[in-house]
Amino acid sequence: xxxxxxxxxxxxxxxxxxxxxxxxxxxxxxxxxxxxxxxxxxxxxxxxxxxxxxxxxxxxxxxxxxxxxxxxxxxxxxxxxxxxxxxxxxxxxxxxxxxxxxxxxxxxxxxxxxxxxxxxxxxxxxxxxxxxxxxxxxxxxxxxxxxxxxxxxxxxxxxxxxxxxxxxxxxxxxxxxxxxxxxxxxxxxxxxxxxxxxxxxxxxxxxxxxxxxxxxxxxxxxxxxxxxxxxxxxxxxxxxxxxxxxxxxxxxxxxxxxxxxxxxxxxxxxxxxxxxxxxxxxxxxxxxxxxxxxxxxxxxxxxxxxxxxxxxxxxxxxxxxxxxxxxxxxxxxxxxxxxxxxxxxxxxxxxxxxxxxxxxxxxxxxxxxxxxxxxxxxxxxxxxxxxxxxxxxxxxxxxxxxxxxxxxxxxxxxxxxxxxxxxxxxxxxxxxxxxxxxxxxxxxxxxx
Amino acid sequence: xxxxxxxxxxxxxxxxxxxxxxxxxxxxxxxxxxxxxxxxxxxxxxxxxxxxxxxxxxxxxxxxxxxxxxxxxxxxxxxxxxxxxxxxxxxxxxxxxxxxxxxxxxxxxxxxxxxxxxxxxxxxxxxxxxxxxxxxxxxxxxxxxxxxxxxxxxxxxxxxxxxxxxxxxxxxxxxxxxxxxxxxxxxxxxxxxxxxxxxxxxxxxxxxxxxxxxxxxxxxxxxxxxxxxxxxxxxxxxxxxxxxxxxxxxxxxxxxxxxxxxxxxxxxxxxxxxxxxxxxxxxxxxxxxxxxxxxxxxxxxxxxxxxxxxxxxxxxxxxxxxxxxxxxxxxxxxxxxxxxxxxxxxxxxxxxxxxxxxxxxxxxxxxxxxxxxxxxxxxxxxxxxxxxxxxxxxxxxxxxxxxxxxxxxxxxxxxxxxxxxxxxxxxxxxxxxxxxxxxxxxxxxxxxxxxxxxxxxxxxxxxxxxxxxxxxxxxxxxxxxxxxxxxxxxxxxxxxxxxxxxxxxxxxxxxxxxxxxxxxxxxxxxxxxxxxxxxx
Numbered sequence: 001x002x003x004x005x006x007x008x009x010x011x012x013x014x015x016x017x018x019x020x021x022x023x024x025x026x027x028x029x030x031x032x033x034x035x036x037x038x039x040x041x042x043x044x045x046x047x048x049x050x051x052x053x054x055x056x057x058x059x060x061x062x063x064x065x066x067x068x069x070x071x072x073x074x075x076x077x078x079x080x081x082x083x084x085x086x087x088x089x090x091x092x093x094x095x096x097x098x099x100x101x102x103x104x105x106x107x108x109x110x111x112x113x114x115x116x117x118x119x120x121x122x123x124x125x126x127x128x129x130x131x132x133x134x135x136x137x138x139x140x141x142x143x144x145x146x147x148x149x150x151x152x153x154x155x156x157x158x159x160x161x162x163x164x165x166x167x168x169x170x171x172x173x174x175x176x177x178x179x180x181x182x183x184x185x186x187x188x189x190x191x192x193x194x195x196x197x198x199x200x201x202x203x204x205x206x207x208x209x210x211x212x213x214x215x216x217x218x219x220x221x222x223x224x225x226x227x228x229x230x231x232x233x234x235x236x237x238x239x240x241x242x243x244x245x246x247x248x249x250x251x252x253x254x255x256x257x258x259x260x261x262x263x264x265x266x267x268x269x270x271x272x273x274x275x276x277x278x279x280x281x282x283x284x285x286x287x288x289x290x291x292x293x294x295x296x297x298x299x300x301x302x303x304x305x306x307x308x309x310x311x312x313x314x315x316x317x318x319x320x321x322x323x324x325x326x327x328x329x330x331x332x333x334x335x336x337x338x339x340x341x342x343x344x345x346x347x348x349x350x351x352x353x354x355x356x357x358x359x360x361x362x363x364x365x366x367x368x369x370x371x372x373x374x375x376x377x378x379x380x381x382x383x384x385x386x387x388x389x390x391x392x393x394x395x396x397x398x399x400x401x402x403x404x405x406x407x408x409x410x411x412x413x414x415x416x417x418x419x420x421x422x423x424x425x426x427x428x429x430x431x432x433x434x435x436x437x438x439x440x441x442x443x444x445x446x447x448x
Numbered sequence: 449x450x451x452x453x454x455x456x457x458x459x460x461x462x463x464x465x466x467x468x469x470x471x472x473x474x475x476x477x478x479x480x481x482x483x484x485x486x487x488x489x490x491x492x493x494x495x496x497x498x499x500x501x502x503x504x505x506x507x508x509x510x511x512x513x514x515x516x517x518x519x520x521x522x523x524x525x526x527x528x529x530x531x532x533x534x535x536x537x538x539x540x541x542x543x544x545x546x547x548x549x550x551x552x553x554x555x556x557x558x559x560x561x562x563x564x565x566x567x568x569x570x571x572x573x574x575x576x577x578x579x580x581x582x583x584x585x586x587x588x589x590x591x592x593x594x595x596x597x598x599x600x601x602x603x604x605x606x607x608x609x610x611x612x613x614x615x616x617x618x619x620x621x622x623x624x625x626x627x628x629x630x631x632x633x634x635x636x637x638x639x640x641x642x643x644x645x646x647x648x649x650x651x652x653x654x655x656x657x658x659x660x661x662x663x664x665x666x667x668x669x670x671x672x673x674x675x676x677x678x679x680x681x682x683x684x685x686x687x688x689x690x691x692x693x694x695x696x697x698x699x700x701x702x703x704x705x706x707x708x709x710x711x712x713x714x715x716x717x718x719x720x721x722x723x724x725x726x727x728x729x730x731x732x733x734x735x736x737x738x739x740x741x742x743x744x745x746x747x748x749x750x751x752x753x754x755x756x757x758x759x760x761x762x763x764x765x766x767x768x769x770x771x772x773x774x775x776x777x778x779x780x781x782x783x784x785x786x787x788x789x790x791x792x793x794x795x796x797x798x799x800x801x802x803x804x805x806x807x808x809x810x811x812x813x814x815x816x817x818x819x820x821x822x823x824x825x826x827x828x829x830x831x832x833x834x835x836x837x838x839x840x841x842x843x844x845x846x847x848x849x850x851x852x853x854x855x856x857x858x859x860x861x862x863x864x865x866x867x868x869x870x871x872x873x874x875x876x877x878x879x880x881x882x883x884x885x886x887x888x889x890x891x892x893x894x895x896x897x898x899x900x901x902x903x904x905x906x907x908x909x910x911x912x913x914x915x916x917x918x919x920x921x922x923x924x925x926x927x928x929x930x931x932x933x934x935x936x937x938x939x940x941x942x943x944x945x946x947x948x949x950x951x952x953x954x955x956x957x958x959x960x961x962x963x964x965x966x967x968x969x970x971x972x973x974x975x976x977x978x979x980x981x982x983x984x
Binding site for chain 2: 053122123124125126127128140141142143146168171172173178179180185187188189190194195196197198201202205206209210212213214216218219220221222223225226227229230232233236237264265293294296298299300344345346347348350352353394395397
């Protein structure tokens, strides 16, 4: 079947708008959007990014009880070792008590717990570090890149030709999906229900006329960007319209389960994650992203962090249950954060900004286990655990060091899940990656 | 006031422009540009008033005056109907600060001051949900906490309004001692030894110097953040048992008094002496004073102002203007002087940056009712305008991602153009245009005697007809954009208003008011959704 492209849509949109043949325009648009929301192809790898905003305390998530310093450094924020869950293949670290829903995936070898990942330059600013991570460029803080890595991935990898190739399902468009390049615009869908212009006469008139308007010559850079975004909005709004009814009747999982501690932020996260997963399961969307905020735990960390672990655990368990039977789809869930936290807690019963962080990767194609977190005598992946200490040299003072650069994780993901070639293609997504060398860039081989 | 004479003048000027176009067109375009940048958007009356370059310059000067602050009659009447939190123990339940803030932006006469309120509010951003937990833990009920937080927020915003064009140093001190800020960035819990670094980091990174200077050199180190957190340890909040208000206090038991040496090796290196016993908090105040006058802070805030009023790349493109603004800053941050330097510059008033940056959601939301000269609902005969019918869809503003009272992260709502252009925000923008025009079509949210036929009629040129779809489409585009617009877009408006509500082509007839209003509302909704309207 010939797939409609943007040029077809513009031509038909203009025709519909100028001739009043809105039915022609709508049927053309619908055909195009059907192509974007049809039953997903069975071979495409897909990725769901979950960004824990604020700097998740990795040491309180997969807890290195094997490091005796942990109990010295942590008192008010210490996790109970008895209540924590043993993890497959290690006696050195255990899992946060509220993450029990992730144990089935761990037992099946479908989760990689990757400690001591991150970046090594710049200050410990949330915003600089998030921008560096999401643009895959570690530049000076007065000259940070702005285009996210997903638009660049879409530009070089095959299989992103649909109406809805990738989507940020979050309160604000996540930087990793943002681009000012008119050819790389991606969707920002805050919710399926909000993402509609309506279904009456005015909505039809808006769609037809706006689609034609967006195709006219732009006057400057901002106009160019607005028109490209508008075109994408019209196309993707129709694509979501096709998904909305079936989603309303059969969501992937319950976002209001009984038993969870009430949390507005937690419920918002589950709502976003469920819709993002729905897109991956029921359309040709290949990359989706959601945010989970509130991990900046400078005070009273124990309660805040445990609550978020409860929601994260439930969500990851539901994602695993929904995707375990869909092996051909190969959906990989990547949980990242901008940095870890200080090894020692502060006087406010919290922790401050650190460096090395914990990444979690879940999926049937994952080489499960604990990475960069084992005693030298134990079986493990990556490096041995670097003991907690307050006397590391800059930039790691009072922080967990970095053993594996976070770009190393991304590079492996792009190569193994999206077929990106390790040379120039990968350098397009992570600028200069092929020239990066040293132990930080030693591949972990965490994906099969 | 009968605005007709001014509008007639506008029409006459537009006609003059058609005959002898050069200067009049330039003046009109500059007026629209200036109004769109330093107020909530252009209005028909203001465009007509600013009919010479001299008038435009005088308007900018008037807007940058740091004088007496007062609302006009309309806004005062609106605010009187709101249950504004005038005390920490107010029992009002329905408190809608967002409506009040939008009312000032849309109908207030001091446009620049009201814009700057939100500039500073973004600059020292606070996430309200992160604050609630503390006050709930103090034995207050949720409604009491809601009211208390609204009271604090309104007090902060009022301070920003009074000092929006005043001293940056004063704003910084107020922010540092605001109960909301003290709780939000956890300074209230900070204590020696091991004070938490939250406020210290954001003070340096977001409120004053930024992490690096214009050459990429670090403005501070991790050790400096720890020192700043030590300087400020002991700054906390306390409830007044009499007024039940909460205020900043200094708890010396959490502070370690000593001399501190900060920012070693940078241009803003400083030794903060140990203050006398009983006045240990003065070291924190001295630090704020030092930061307010540091060159790194001047450059950081002035770059931000250039990005906001010109375009994202303006700081790099306009080094001379940036230097002039930095020079105008003085020792404590003379905001009035900086803004006069910036806004009276030929760079700002010229063509280069017209519609060169994307509108923030709040700017988009205000621009449409201002362009249409929409007024709130006046029940006859003499009652004041009724705010409960105010067609200010703050919920859609929030769905565009912007909440005027709160932002989830301390960096505040972003102003960069590429942050405004997501497809989700675009959907919300179109829905906003629909909703406000639906309100007009229904004559529900606005003055019933107000109608789009009058608005459009005032913009028609002599010889043009209110029954001509072509003429009406031209007038509508002129109202929205204040300048010539592509013929194709005018034709799209024309085609929409040529059809009735049943999608049937029938003659446009001003003698059929309901049908006429409905068609024009659809046409304006389309025009407001054009990409052109998302730029500023």
